[in-house]
């Protein structure tokens with residue numbers, strides 16, 4: 001297999017795309033299993049059908065990645081959907097889409113696995129296949145094409161995807177998928193063919209294939225795999241790899257519970273993740289420790305479908321706050337059921353930081369809530385919001401749906417009850433309300449699977465009423481595009497015919513339609529595909545299903561039986577509640593068994609066995625007491641100035657992402673770094689300049705301040721261990737400074753840079769440029785720049801504010817973008833020789849004074865080479881940063897001595 005190295009393959013052209021580092025891999029925690037000659041590993045990739053920034057926020061991807069890579073015979077790498085600009089680069093360079101870890105072309109894999117978290121992800125999946133040069137349709141693929149496998153909560157009706165996917169895993173990956181793949185890997189090792197591997201796959205009871213039958217595979221229905229060890233196993237470290245750039249959800253995630261006890265009748269996820277299983281507090285604490293100390297997260301989400309239903313959620317939050325307060329770690333609960341949300345819980349949430357308040361109401365009408373099997377007491381909501389206001393919240397989000405199967409009358413419509421409820425609530429609380437309303441899609445495998453979906457026109461009328469009747473200022477109303485739910489329904493409720501409609505729409509150009517703006521733009525293409533389908537697609541999507549017709553998803557079971565869904569539907573009609581799930585429940589749906597069941601009774605006991613919290617912070621001081629990491633009242637602080645390189649892909653990491661990497665590395669390193677004050681404390685970190693994207697650098701300068709000194713070798717080692725391999729520190733200088741004077745900022749000391757410009761093949765000699773009027777401006781003596789040309793390499797020294805004009809002038813001269821002209825490497829960051837009026841004479845005087853009087857605690861500085869000024873190689877214009885800071889260190893040392901003697 002010929003591996004693709006994107007850095008070599010695309011070179012500086014990578015900066016022509018947005019977020020180039022999302023195509024280069026190399027993240028901390030990525031797993032690279034080197035390829036060997038005669039390698040027999042089962043080559044797989046986990047593909048997320050959306051872009052890197054969304055995919056790397058997804059937990060399922062990382063769980064599968066970690067779980068499969070634990071198996072010694074499996075190599076699992078990652079691939080995400082490319083954006084349009086990168087698609088163009090792939091096409092221009094005739095490069096097939098590849099995996100991030102070792103650059104395996106997708107076409108050469110044994111198996112490509114899609115995690116379909118939402119149905120509209122299918123357009124992203126097709127994009128991945130097409131860019132991987134793999135035929136989209138199953139029937140067109142050959143023996144040497146990979147097996148195309150899928151799974152996830154968005155693929156529980158595999159019928160619309162049956163023309164694309166060879167097989168679909170139903171259920172939780174930890175419930176048997178890793179062992180299944182291990183078996184397949186062994187088969188590959190023993191020389192099995194693709195056909196034999198596919199047959200083995202089809203025999204797994206959790207796997208759906210298009211032509212399943214008892215005779216052929218031993219089962220005619222695929223059953224959902226349930227992870228039995230959720231509450232007993234050590235959780236998979238799904239925080240790794242750490243993304244190269246800021247992702248959509250840029251915080252640590254600990255899954256505190258799986259499943260939800262509430263049984264809302266419209267909720268597909270509520271069925272998919274049954275039964276409710278909570279993790280013990282001890283497990284949660286251990287995992288949070290890893291998120292803080294190994295991943296460097298400062299914001300952590302305690303996730304589940306309904307986190308407020310975790311047993312003793314208030315106690316858990318309180319203990320976490322107590323333990324991590326001193327490290328400024330904050331905790332969020334992303335989804336809260338209104339009636340499980342209590343005032344004490346609000347108290348805990350307000351402890352560290354104000355995250356948003358979100359309430360999923362769906363419908364405010366109490367009779368209709370009984371139909372949904374959901375209770376939202378209006379008075380409770382008002383009490384919560386009034387209390388939240390006292391604690392500093394000034395806005396809250398509310399989620400509603402229209403199109404639910406309710407018996408509306410002219411006086412009582414969904415939209416009217418939503419508007420009346422919100423006007424009343426706002427009047428009683430005075431809070432600014434963000435109201436979000438979506439259109440209900442009757443999902444497969446729920447008690448509402450048979451009902452009709454409202455048309456886009458009906459939906460539009462309802463949403464317009466809500467927008468028009470909630471006054472701006474007090475309300476901000478967000479509504480989904482009515483047509484998006486239409487296409488989503490095609491992918492979630494459709495039958496096998498939908499597959500070819502999706503295929504045709506893709507061929508017409510629809511891309512990444514899980515994004516509402518893409519979908520809106522692509523609607524005419526979808527309409528064309530509908531009109532060419534040969535059946536009335538719209539009518540089929542919207543129609544009510546009869547209770548005795550065979551549904552396209554009937555060959556999949558998520559656990560509950562059809563009779564359970566029917567019973568629940570009848571209770572809906574009678575406005576009857578079904579009690580919440582609990583151990584030994586009396587309304588069995590068919591999911592709990594002696595192997596796996598609701599465990600809240602066990603967990604609630606374990607809560608009190610969790611680790612004894614001492615109330616001490618990491619410095620062995622009472623938590624919440626004086627934090628030494630704040631700069632206040634520290635008479636002597638230490639400054640570390642350091643040099644780092646950005647190479648081997650580091651040039652494609654933006655400056656902001658580099659800062660984020662350093663922030664995390666500092667937190668993980670345990671170095672005694674001082675943090676800023678406020679709700680979001682950050683290390684006191686400074687950079688001399690911002691490196692342009694695409695520029696390799698051998699000499700970037702940065703500094704941090706610390707409340708204790710440490711030796712330079714261990715400073716470098718500790719940080720390098722936590723930084724990615726493409727950003728590494730190679731030199732540090734640490735010296736004491738007094739807090740009684742301003743520090744010389746690195747950027748104020750910046751003079752300019754020395755570069756190597758290597759001209760690309762086919763670019764004519766740069767001499768011609770220097771003969772133009774524009775070129776002469778740079779070689780003119782007064783410009784302070786200098787150039788030396790050897791072959792196609794131009795060495796240049798430029799004042800920092802000439803960087804951009806010089807590149808612009810080259811672009812103008814050659815009529816091309818800079819990345820098409822040269823590859824740029826920074827050799828040196830140059831400092832001003834003198835700052836703040838410190839003449840070389842004054843420096844010398846300080847140096848001699850210190851030398852003659854001696855200086856306790858500054859021996860190391862005395863040894864510094866700056867004390868031999870005759871060796872100072874600085875030119876008239878600029879000097880080396882470390883030369884300059886050696887002198888600054890001397891001045892600080894003198895001032896400290898002076899102060900100590902007073």
Ligand code: SF4
Pocket residue numbers: 274275276580581582583585586587588589590591592597598
């Ligand atoms: S068997 Fe009962 S407790 Fe278990 S998931 Fe079903 S309804 Fe809930």
